[in-house]
Amino acid sequence: MTTRLAAAALPQIASRASVPNYRRDALSPGIFHFGVGNFHRAHQAVYLDALFNLGEGHDWAIVGSGVRAADEAMREKLKAQDWLTTVVEQEADGSSARVTGAMIDYIRPGDAAAILDKLADPAIRIVSLTITEGGYFIDAATQQFNPADPEIAYDAAHIEAPKTAFGLILAGLMRRRAAGIEPFTVMSCDNIPHNGRVTRDAVAGLARLFDPDLARWVEDNVAFPNGMVDRITPATGERERKILADDFGIEDGWPVFCETFKQWVLEDNFPAGRPALEKVGVQFVPDVSPYELMKIRILNGGHATIAYPAGLMDIHFVHEAMEEPLVRDFLTKVEQEEIIPVVPPVPDTDLDSYHALCQRRFSNPKIGDTVRRLALDGSNRQPKFILPSVADRLKAGAPITGLALVGALWCRYCYGTTDSGAVIEPNDPSWDRLTHEAKRARENPAAWLEMADIHGDVGRDSRYVEAFSHALKTLWQVGTRETLERYLAGRL
Structure with a gap:
């Protein structure tokens, strides 16, 4: 018998x-968060829940x-269970479940007035975001x-009732300034390089469209700390709901499944204060x-390396891709020979050991985790x-x-069929293109x-054009499996 998740x-x-x-x-409340998806609930919300369990930081909900x-669908599911979430951590040797309660309210998406009222509340000292890599209005070629x-143009013309996260953040800051x-x-808690700088550029860049003085005020007075976040968190489906019900007897409308590993590295730049998250890792x-x-x-980069050959070979789960020697060895060779050598040193970290951890x-x-998720939004x-x-290697x-x-x-995957002829359903916002x-x-x-807009200068470099063209022609001539075999044997 299962128990429906609720506070009671x-x-x-x-x-x-x-x-x-x-x-x-x-x-x-002390934090307002845009984008209450699986990753946020498996990461930031889990850290806060752990801090609250220590008896600290209760004014940072x-x-x-x-x-x-x-x-809106997420909001309705969470509202029905008093904003609680079941987080299931899974490893090969066992699983555990925890119910987190760090979120205490969820304002209806699109209700700009209510959102802005909350952003103007002095109790809100941090506004955080997980809106995906594609949500920052970045030009792919310039990365600006x-x-x-x-x-963005709409928000600049309607800043009193904006629609984007950046428009709402800017309008909230304007209210507080006034x-x-x-x-x-x-x-920002999104997985993009220099996510704090990117967020600052978006907020200030929007302001610059209609008030250069406001843009300068944002750049001079608002903190945008950079952060690195990490936890593998697949999408939730009926499989996950059934496992939760069968193994733990809990009925949750939108549980989160994830690995036990998690990491969060943050620049300590919080002028308005922050929770003592160092106490929870x-x-x-x-x-x-x-x-x-x-x-x-x-x-x-490793995810992208295994996603497309696995997808073309009709492999469904990521762990199944790692069980395929061609995919696993392809990952190892590319990482060790071409990626890791151009990664600068990291304090107190051995890059080869970090790569081995990633493989595990x-x-x-x-x-x-599914290959299709890794292949999304290339x-x-x-x-x-x-x-x-x-x-870096060309340089x-x-x-x-x-x-x-x-x-x-990736190009071969976007053709829309696997090597067996199976149709690959659209898996990118720009899939038709x-x-x-x-x-x-x-x-x-x-x-x-x-x-x-995607390849920038790399796509115009004759060395890359030649290597890419040869690889793609080989894929079409002999298929993914044989192409990987040639590469691993040094014959590509």
Whole structure:
């Protein structure tokens, strides 16, 4: 028999899962969060829940919201269970469940008035975001904020009732400025390089469209700490709900499944104050850059390296991809020979050991992470996770055979069929465009690299054009399996 998750059911659930040991009715909000998705609930919310369980930081509870219509479904599920979430941590040798209660409210997405009222509340001292890599209005080629985006242009013309997270943040800051209230700190928790700087550029860049003085005030007075976040957190489906019900007897409308590993490295730049997260494992450092570059190049670059060959070979789960020797050995060779050599040193970290840790995490059979999730949104992820390593190697005059093959595998995947002929359903916001260009590239590989907004200068470098073209032609001639075999044997 299962128990439906709710505050009143926590005493009954406590025999099956860890539950909050603090009084949730004694919590007060200190953080407003945009984007209450799986990663946020498996990461930031878990750290805060752990801190609250220590009896500390009870004035740092979360109020959530979103900016997409789809966020309303999440809100309804969480509202029905008193904003509680079941987090299931899974490893090969066992699983555990905990109910977290760090979020105490969730303002309806699209209710700009209510969101702005909360952002103007002096009690809110941090505004955080997990809006995905593609949500920052970044031009892929320049990696700079794109002020010409229609959504940004709309907010600039309607700042009294904006629609984007950045418009709402800016409007909230404007209210606080007018009222003489200290600005909140804006903390990105998304997996993008220099996420604090990128967020600052978006908020100030929006302001610059209609009030240059406001933009300067934002840059001079609002803190945007950079941070590196990490935890593998797959999407939730019926599989996860059933496991939770069968193994723990809990009925949760939107549980979160994740690995036990988690990491959060933050620059300690919070003028308005912050919770004492160092007591629950967050690492505060003067400069997060070495950590985030390591993670983005080795872990996220590794995900991109295995996603497309596995997808083309009809492999469903990530751990199954790691069980395929060709995919696993491809990952190892590309990482050791082409990615790790262009990753700068990281304090107190051995890069080879970090890579080995990543491989163990990818191989976790319990996590149920899918190849399709790793392959999602390549048009935003390739310029962040793969192409910078290519650019560094080209600058150094170093070989790029493996990384060019990673790019060719992505192109081949975007053609829309696997090697067996199975249809690949759309898996990118720009899928129609990518499919069109991938079909052109079958006869003329360089056509793929003409997408300058994605490939930038790398796509115009003759060395990369040659290596990419050869890899793509080989994929079409002999298929993914044989191409990997040739690469691993040094014959590509």
